[in-house]
Every structure is written in structure tokens, then in C-alpha cells.
Amino acid sequence: MNAAQIITDDMSLEEKLSAIDAAMQAAQAVADEQARANGSVAAPIDPASLTVCDGCE
Numbered sequence: 001m002n003a004a005q006i007i008t009d010d011m012s013l014e015e016k017l018s019a020i021d022a023a024m025q026a027a028q029a030v031a032d033e034q035a036r037a038n039g040s041v042a043a044p045i046d047p048a049s050l051t052v053c054d055g056c057e
């Protein structure tokens with residue numbers, strides 16, 4: 001992913017952060033779909049969430 005494709009210099013910080021969040025969510029959705037097609041599980045965007053038990057979240 002090329003940052004120049006999703007953010008520009010004339011965007012505000014909030015707009016840049018929103019664009020980055022949207023791109024990350026789209027990338028995660030694609031990874032989830034590919035993993036489902038392969039019969040595996042995609043890693044979440046934040047790998048640290050793999051180290052925390054569900055009850056602790």
C-alpha cells in the first residue's frame with residue numbers, strides 16, 4: 001500500500017487518520033476473505049490482541 005495513494009498534503013490530520021483507518025480496515029477485510037477461502041484464520045491488524053485472552057479484553 002502506497003501512502004501517497006490514500007493521503008495528500010492538503011488533508012487535515014483528522015482526514016489523514018480517517019483515511020489510514022479506512023485503508024487498514026479494507027486491507028483486513030481482504031485478508032479475512034482470503035483466509036476464509038483458504039480455510040485458515042487471518043491475523044488481526046494489531047498482533048498484540050493475539051496475546052490477550054478474551055476474558056481480559
